[in-house]
Amino acid sequence: MSSVTYSNWAAQWLTRKEQLVKESTFSAYSNIVVNHLVPHFGRVGLQDITEERIQSFAFHLLRDGRLDGTGGMCERSTRDIIVVLKNSLRDAMKLKLLPSVEFEIQYPNKQDRFKIKVIAKSEQQKLVQAVYLALSPRSVGIMLALYTGLRIGEVCGLKWSDIDFENKMLHVNRTVQRVYRKTLDGKGKSQIIVGPPKTRSSRREIPISAILLPVVKRIAPDYHY
Numbered sequence: 001m002s003s004v005t006y007s008n009w010a011a012q013w014l015t016r017k018e019q020l021v022k023e024s025t026f027s028a029y030s031n032i033v034v035n036h037l038v039p040h041f042g043r044v045g046l047q048d049i050t051e052e053r054i055q056s057f058a059f060h061l062l063r064d065g066r067l068d069g070t071g072g073m074c075e076r077s078t079r080d081i082i083v084v085l086k087n088s089l090r091d092a093m094k095l096k097l098l099p100s101v102e103f104e105i106q107y108p109n110k111q112d113r114f115k116i117k118v119i120a121k122s123e124q125q126k127l128v129q130a131v132y133l134a135l136s137p138r139s140v141g142i143m144l145a146l147y148t149g150l151r152i153g154e155v156c157g158l159k160w161s162d163i164d165f166e167n168k169m170l171h172v173n174r175t176v177q178r179v180y181r182k183t184l185d186g187k188g189k190s191q192i193i194v195g196p197p198k199t200r201s202s203r204r205e206i207p208i209s210a211i212l213l214p215v216v217k218r219i220a221p222d223y224h225y
Contacts, residue, residue: 004097006049007042011184013088023193027179032084034182035067041085046098049089054103058082062108075107131215140219144170147212153177154202157194160220168213170206172197 010033018026040057041049058078065073065081073081082105093100119127124146131139141155148170150158156176163170175197182188197203208216 003045003047004092005042006044006046007038007184009046009092009097010038010042010088013091014184016091022195023191024177024179024195027181028080029084031180031182032081033088034184034186036061036065036081037085037088038184046089046092049098051101051103051105054082054085055105057085058105058107079107135215135218137219140215143212143215147209148206150206151175154197163208163216163220165213165217165220168208170208172202172204172206175202 061073061078063072153175157174177193180190
């Protein structure tokens with residue numbers, strides 16, 4: 001087996017992945033590799049990346065992993081980084097660049113459960129009132145998110161053709177994302193990507209409530225009462 005550093009392999013792996021995954025997914029991979037994996041494992045040979053080293057890296061991320069130097073990352077972000085690392089190593093194993101092994105990484109037990117903060121009913125009423133006073137396609141997007149549960153990318157991806165006024169239905173057919181891609185040479189760029197929803201179940205129909213329907217009608221360019 002040849003001795004290849006993680007930095008050299010990461011460049012090859014990203015080139016391969018760019019042809020296989022969505023642009024937004026590739027941007028996420030690229031940012032993780034550039035910001036976290038290469039700085040930590042770049043000069044390390046692939047065969048020297050052990051389970052113990054990865055476990056130590058996971059603890060480092062949880063304790064001091066934030067790029068702004070303000071402390072540790074959340075468990076979800078840490079897991080995402082470790083998943084990308086393991087995926088890149090798994091592909092190296094397929095090419096016989098290192099022995100085939102499984103890495104079992106553990107995470108500390110959660111001591112605190114984060115409570116989801118929801119908007120109070122009184123705050124919701126104030127928000128709706130503010131939208132009514134400054135009605136526009138942009139402000140109505142707030143009400144769409146509030147009354148349909150659409151993600152911000154799904155709201156931004158809506159077209160008038162997605163709204164069926166007669167049957168009072170809204171069709172989710174696309175999503176819009178702004179992604180930032182950082183490359184191994186330290187450069188980066190952002191771009192807007194319009195594509196299908198993330199999963200098949202995300203392409204769906206949502207009833208338009210009696211509260212929301214007249215508001216949307218008021219700003220529809222071709223709708224006439």
